[in-house]
Amino acid sequence: MLNPADLQALWLTLQLAALSTLLLLLLGIPLAWWLARSRARWRFALEALIALPLVLPPTVLGFYLLLALGSRGPLDFIGLAPLAFSFKGLVIGSVIYSLPFVVQPLQNAFERIGPRPLEVAATLGARPLDALLTVALPLARPGLLSAAVLGFAHTLGEFGVVLMIGGNIPGETRVASIAIYEHVESLDYAAAHGLSLVLLVLSFVLLLLVFRARRGDRVLSL
Amino acid sequence: MAITAQLAEFPLQVRFTAPASGVTALFGPSGAGKTCTLRAIAGLDRHRGSQVRFAGETWQGQAHWLPTWQRPLSYLFQESSLFAHLNVLDNVRYGLRRRGGTQAHDPMELLERLGLAPLAQRQPQSLSGGERRRVALARALAPAPRLLLMDEPLSGLDRARKAEILPWLAQLSRRFATPMLLVSHELQEVARLADRLVLMDRGRVHHEGGLIATLARADLALADRDDASVVLEAKVNRIQEAAALAEVSVGQQQLRVLLPPGLKQGQTLRLQIAARDVSLATCEPRGSSILNILPARVSALREAGAGQTLVALELDGGGALLSRITRWSCEELGLQPDMPVFAQVKSVALLT
Numbered sequence: 001m002l003n004p005a006d007l008q009a010l011w012l013t014l015q016l017a018a019l020s021t022l023l024l025l026l027l028g029i030p031l032a033w034w035l036a037r038s039r040a041r042w043r044f045a046l047e048a049l050i051a052l053p054l055v056l057p058p059t060v061l062g063f064y065l066l067l068a069l070g071s072r073g074p075l076d077f078i079g080l081a082p083l084a085f086s087f088k089g090l091v092i093g094s095v096i097y098s099l100p101f102v103v104q105p106l107q108n109a110f111e112r113i114g115p116r117p118l119e120v121a122a123t124l125g126a127r128p129l130d131a132l133l134t135v136a137l138p139l140a141r142p143g144l145l146s147a148a149v150l151g152f153a154h155t156l157g158e159f160g161v162v163l164m165i166g167g168n169i170p171g172e173t174r175v176a177s178i179a180i181y182e183h184v185e186s187l188d189y190a191a192a193h194g195l196s197l198v199l200l201v202l203s204f205v206l207l208l209l210v211f212r213a214r215r216g217d218r219v220l221s222l
Numbered sequence: 223m224a225i226t227a228q229l230a231e232f233p234l235q236v237r238f239t240a241p242a243s244g245v246t247a248l249f250g251p252s253g254a255g256k257t258c259t260l261r262a263i264a265g266l267d268r269h270r271g272s273q274v275r276f277a278g279e280t281w282q283g284q285a286h287w288l289p290t291w292q293r294p295l296s297y298l299f300q301e302s303s304l305f306a307h308l309n310v311l312d313n314v315r316y317g318l319r320r321r322g323g324t325q326a327h328d329p330m331e332l333l334e335r336l337g338l339a340p341l342a343q344r345q346p347q348s349l350s351g352g353e354r355r356r357v358a359l360a361r362a363l364a365p366a367p368r369l370l371l372m373d374e375p376l377s378g379l380d381r382a383r384k385a386e387i388l389p390w391l392a393q394l395s396r397r398f399a400t401p402m403l404l405v406s407h408e409l410q411e412v413a414r415l416a417d418r419l420v421l422m423d424r425g426r427v428h429h430e431g432g433l434i435a436t437l438a439r440a441d442l443a444l445a446d447r448d449d450a451s452v453v454l455e456a457k458v459n460r461i462q463e464a465a466a467l468a469e470v471s472v473g474q475q476q477l478r479v480l481l482p483p484g485l486k487q488g489q490t491l492r493l494q495i496a497a498r499d500v501s502l503a504t505c506e507p508r509g510s511s512i513l514n515i516l517p518a519r520v521s522a523l524r525e526a527g528a529g530q531t532l533v534a535l536e537l538d539g540g541g542a543l544l545s546r547i548t549r550w551s552c553e554e555l556g557l558q559p560d561m562p563v564f565a566q567v568k569s570v571a572l573l574t
Contacts (some may be wrong), residue, residue, distance in 0.1 A: 116303050119266050122290040123297035124317030125365065131291075134316075138307040 002194050008171055009179040010198060016087070016175060017155040020094040024102040024151040025144075027095065032106030032147075033132060037115075051100045058097065062164025065093050069165060085167050090175070093161045102151040109143020110136060145213040153206045156199060238420045238430050240403060242277060245395045247404045247416035247433075249444075255425040256405040257300075260371050263403065264297050265290035276369060294321070296362035298372040302354035304346035310357050311342040317365040325366035332360045336390060352383040356390060363394065370402040376411055391415055392573075413437070413453050413494050414573045438542035440522045440534035445544060450532075451496040453573070454541050458489045467513075473540025478513045479570045492573040497532065499568040500545035504555050506564050514567040518543065520559050525549065533557060535565055543567075 002010065031050070035043060053061055067073055069089045071082040083089035113136060121131035137144065159177040166173030168182065176195055183192035236259050240246040248256040261267045263274050265281060265288060274282040281288045296317065304313050314329045333339045336356045346354060355375065362370060375391060376384045392414055395402055406412050412419065412433070419437070420430040421444060429442055438452045439445065456470040461481060468481045472493065479493070507515060518535040521542070526532040531552040535543040543565055557563070 116299065116301075117305060119290075120297070120299065120303050120305070121316070122266070123264060123295060123371075124361070125291050125321035126316075127289075127291050130320070135305060135307075139305070141307075 002198070003191065005170060005174075006176075006179055006191060006195050009174050009176050010195065012087075012171065012174065013156055013176040016090055016094060017152045019091055020098060020155045021102075021148055021152045023091065023095050024098055025148060028099065028102035028106055028147060028151070029137075031099075032103045032110055033136070035103070035107045036110035050103050053097045054100050058158070058160025059164055061097060062093065062161040065089075065096070065161065065165045069093075084165050085169060085173060087172055090162060090166045090173055093165050094155045094158055097158060097161050098151045098154045101154045102147040105143045105146040105150060106140065109140035109146075112143075113139045142213045146210045149206045149210045149213075153203050156203060235425060236422065236427055238427050240401060240420075241418065243399055243401050244417035245402045245404055245415050246418040246420060247406055247412045248420050248422055249406055249409075249412050249416075250422035252407055253424075254407075254422040256407075256422055257373055259422070260297075260373050260403065260405050264295060264371055265293055266297075291320075294368040296365065296367035296370050298358060298362050298370070298375050300374045300377050302346075302351075302358035304354055304357055304361070306346055308346075309342070310338065310344050310346065310349070313346065313357055314361045314364050317361060321365040323366065327364050327366060329360070329364055332364055336360050350383075351379055352386045355379065355383075355387050359387075359390065359394070363398065363400075366398075367400060370400050372402060372404045374405055374407070376408070388414055409447065409449050409451065410494075413451065414492065434542075438534065438544060440524045440532045440544060445497070445524070445532050446526055448498070449496060450498075450544055450546070451494050452542060452544050454493045454495065456491055456493050458485060458487050458491070461485065461487055473537060475516050475537055475539050475541065477516070477567070477570060479572060482572055485572075494571040494573055495543060495567055496569070496571075497544035497546040500535075500543055501566045501568070502533065502535075502545055502547060502551075502555065502557070503564045503566060504561075507566065510566065512566045512568060514570065516543075516565045516567065518563055518565045520557055520561045520563060522559060523552070523557060531557075535563070537565070 035047060066084055069083040069092065071084075073082070073084075083092060117135050117139060118131045121135045122128075126134065157177060158175070159181070162173065162175055162178060166175070166178075168174050168178050176199055180192050180195050180199075183189070183195070236255065248259060250256055258267065262269055262272055263281075265274075268282070268287065272282055274280075276293075280286050281293055305316065308316065311329060311333070314333060318326055318329060330339065330342065333342055336359065338353065338356055338360060341349065341353060341357075346357065349357065359375070376387055379387065388411070395415055404412070404415060416433045418431070419433050421428045421436070421442065423443070429436060434453050434455065436442065437444065444450060454472045456472045456477065458468055459471050459476065460469040462469065463481070466481045467478045468485055470477050470479060470491070470493070477493070517538045519538065520533055521536045522534040524532045526546065529549050531547055531549045533545045533547060533552070535545060537543060545565060555563075
C-alpha cells in the first residue's frame with residue numbers, strides 16, 4: 001500500500017515524534033511544575049512565551065529557527081554545527097513548536113492537585129524532589145498522559161516548521177506531512193491518500209487515549 | 223514559640239510555650255489565627271521575624287530556616303488528605319520510609335491498633351470518612367514524630383464519626399509520649415483531649431494555662447460561651463450494677479453518675495460539667511431528684527450577659543465548678559464571695 005519512500009517518511013516521523021516527546025516531557029515537567037507552584041510576578045510572561053507557537057504561523061517560527069540554527073546563526077557561534085536541514089534541527093524545532101501542548105495539560109494537572117498532597121508529603125519527611133516524583137507525578141498521571149500524547153500527536157502533524165528548517169531530504173528530514181504535500185503537488189492522489197489515512201487513524205487513536213485518560217481522573221481523597 | 227505574621231485581616235502575634243509531653247490545645251473561634259500558627263510551626267508557611275524552637279532546636283530563627291521535611295513532626299490536616307494513588311498500607315508507610323528511626327512503629331501493628339488491619343490493601347477512595355481519618359492518624363504516627371500537630375482533626379465529621387475517632391485520639395495521646403499540639407474551636411474536643419489550653423482570638427494569645435484551671439475561671443471570655451463548662455479528674459470508686467450507677471471521687475467528694483458500658487473500678491476519667499447544669503442553694507436541699515449535691519464555696523461572681531450571673535465555685539475537698547444562674551436568683555440568695563453554698567449538678571458527662 002505504501003511505497004518504501006513513504007514508509008521511510010512515516011518511520012522518520014515516528015522517530016521524530018518519539019524523541020521530541022521524550023525531550024518535551026523532560027523539559028515540560030519542571031517548567032509546568034514551576035509555573036503551577038511559583039508566585040513570581042513575571043510568571044505570566046513565561047506562560048505567554050510558551051503559548052506563542054499556538055498562535056504564531058509555523059512559517060514565522062520556522063524562519064527564526066532557520067536563522068538561529070543555520071550557519072552563522074547564534075548556535076553556530078557557540079560551536080554547535082549548523083543544525084538546519086538536519087534531523088537534530090527538526091527535533092529542536094518540534095520541541096519548541098509542541099511545548100505548549102505539553103506544558104499546559106501538565107500545569108493544569110499540577111494546579112488541580114493543589115498544594116495539600118505536597119504539604120502532607122513534606123510533613124512526612126519527603127524532600128521537594130521526592131514529593132514531586134512520588135506524589136505529584138503519580139497523581140498527575142492523567143495530565144502526564146495527555147501531555148505525552150498531545151506532544152506526540154502534534155509533532156506527527158507538524159508541517160510548516162519542518163518545511164522551513166528541514167526541507168525535504170529523504171531519510172533525514174522528509175517526514176510524512178512533507179511527503180503528502182509532495183504527492184499532492186505531483187498529483188499522485190493515491191499515494192497521498194495512503195499516507196494521509198495512516199496519519200488520520202493514528203491521530204484519532206491517540207486522541208481517544210487522551211480523552212479516556214481524562215475520564216478516570218482522581219486526585220486526592222478527602 | 224513566637225510566631226509573628228501579617229494576615230489579611232489582622233496581625234498575628236503569638237507567643238507561647240508547650241510542655242514536652244501531653245496535649246496542648248490552641249483554642250479559639252474560627253479565624254483566630256490558630257491554623258496559621260500551626261502551619262508556621264510546621265514550616266508550611268514562612269513568616270519573617272517569627273521564631274520557632276522545639277526542644278532546644280531552632281526551627282526558625284533570625285537567619286535560620288529548617289524546611290518542613292527536616293522537622294521531626296507529623297501534621298494531621300483538617301481533611302484526611304490521603305494519597306489517592308497509594309493503598310492504606312502504603313499511605314502509612316510513606317513517612318516511615320523517609321523518617322522511620324528506631325522508634326518507628328510497625329505499620330501493620332499500628333493499623334491493627336486502630337482497627338484498620340482488614341483495610342490495609344484498600345484504596346482510600348473506598349473508605350468511609352471515619353476510616354480515612356484513622357488512616358491519616360496512623361500515617362502521622364507511624365514514623366514516631368517528636369511532635370504531632372493536629373488541625374481540627376475531627377472537623378467535617380458527623381457526630382457518630384466523631385464519637386468513633388475521639389476515643390482513638392484520647393487513647394493515643396496517653397499511650398504515646400509524643401507531645402501534641404491541637405487546634406480546635408470545639409470545647410468538647412478540647413475538654414476530652416487537652417491537658418493545656420492556649421486561648422487565642424484575633425491573632426493573639428489571651429491566656430495560657432492548664433486545662434482544668436483555665437476552664438474553671440469565671441473571668442475569661444471562655445466562661446461566656448453558652449457551653450461553658452469545667453473538667454474534673456475523677457476516679458471510679460464503686461460500681462452499683464443494680465442501680466446502673468457508678469460512684470466516682472473528685473478530690474474528697476463523691477459523685478454518682480450513670481454507668482456507661484465498660485467502666486471499670488479504679489479507672490480514672492474526666493468529667494465535664496456545664497455551667498448551665500449547676501444550680502445553687504444556700505441550705506442543703508432535701509427530697510431532690512438530683513443525685514449530686516456538693517458543698518462548695520463561692521470564689522468569684524461575674525455578670526454574664528442579660529440577666530445572668532456566672533458563679534465560680536470551689537468544691538470542699540478540691541475541684542472547681544462554674545454555675546450560671548439568673549441575676550435575680552443571685553440577688554435573692556445574697557451570694558457573696560467566700561459564702562458556703564450547695565451546688566446541685568443536674569448532669570455530668572463522662573469523658574473516657
